[in-house]
Amino acid sequence: MTTAVAAPFRFFSLQVTGTRRLGPSLVRVTFAGPDLLAFHSHGHDQSLSLFLPHPGQSEPAVPYELGDGWWQAWRELPDGVRAVMRSYTLRALRRDACGNTAEIDVDFVLHGVEPGSAVQAGPASRWAARAAAGDRVVMLGPAVADNRAIRFRPPQDTDLVVLWGDETALPAVSAIVASLPAGTRARVWLEVRDAGDIQDLATEADAEITWLVRQGHGGDGSPGSPDSPSAPGSPAALQAIRGARLPPAEHPYVWIAGESGCVKALRRHFVRERGIDRRRVTFVGYWRQGLSEEQLREAE
Template identity: 35%
Template sequence: MLPKVRAPETRRMITLEVRRNARPTPGFATVTLGGPELEHLEPMGFDQAVRLFFPREGQDGLWMPTLSNEAWMAQVLLLPKSRRPWVRNYTIRRTRPELGEIDIEFALHDTGPASAWARDARPGDPAGIFDMGVSYLPPAGAEWQLLAGDESAVPAILAILEHAPASLVADVFLEVASGEDVRTDITAPDGVRVHWLARDGADVRPGTPALEAVRESSPREGRSYTWVAGESGLATGVRRHLVRDRGVPKADIAFYGYWRHGRSSPG
């Protein structure tokens, strides 16, 4: 089953450059991208995702696809690696149209091209985006929500909370690698309970603490909507638990395996 997504009305390849690089916590980097082409981005809020294009190590520039449809992927794959950019999926953490800026927040890992790029990105470095739309689509009849994710989904969930209506009632489970990555200054409606879970060096598969916390939590009354993302075992585990053990309709659960433990992304 393909995930449900609200796509932008129009979209195009957008070439930008790094403006700033900050560390909100030791395990995360916030890279600010900007440029005049951002006028072509339709801000949608919530978990608005983009394909992020950035150069490989040793490349002296960024090659961007010329096609603003799904044929762009074939263009990229046909390039030799000497010219082919890295492409990864990321959520827009914040948008500032008046300044022509967006923030992309990265959960930093020991390995991987995206983490390496985010650590080293400097003002003036090129990057590009292609809008993918929003997957957080709660039905009108949902009385409360369950949001869960590991560090790879923390930026998306924090963006969802910042765009949420004041009436939102939700239980939120956010797993991070270290207690140093717990945020104390998040913006969320009064009806939201946020639970931070830090692995702190424990020998567990990423996503396991969040999955166990959801299993042990007590559901609220009424129809719910669940949005869960992160390591594939977390996403599928939460869905399986809700359907089998709580009788939640599959249609009321959005789940996304952003990555798989022990496997690198292609490209």
């Protein structure tokens, strides 16, 4: 494959080397390949895009010459042939001591793959549920360490870090919390669909972490989009955060990511109700209730 650089990003040809189930709704897939030697990132919420094959395809169908017009070229491929594209957050990047090999972890949210599920599984969930060593994907990711797909950028004077994310933001929040130095005050909320998805988060920070379990505790039970978690618990998240007392801080920094409707509501709360400077609130809509990623991109 010819991989043209669209600086600061490029395309990487990867293979699955292993999978590990993290909980009822989460699976971690590890990828490797020589191309990863050119992958660089120093961000803790590094966004990237994966191109996945359809059943029966040995590799995803993407344009071989990938420059500035790759999006239109990809869109013009026939339906059912064109690779499935989904956005994810890097969970971990590992290199060997000599820098000769590298691998990455990406965590997938599974929904609709359970027998008898009322939610229809999307193509990314189906792919991740059956991923096995040797499966091939293509990734659009950073070729430079500091790039615009990194959003967590607290100002130097930050004296309190506030985080909220649903399960789609769990990899980013986990990496952010692990990166916080000792003595950093942090207040963290994480919302997941099932109690079995709760994880132990390693950190040296003075972090108070609250888990909100959505199953039976908020959400209307309606299905989400074909490749998004079901029933985001925006009311539950707002209720929990509105009722919380934040530690006193002169220069707080807020990072919120997940379902876009919930993210917008939480941003309004922090800016309007708590009076936090909007320039110190980073908000990222990873997905939108009722829309696939293709529909969301078209809408944007």
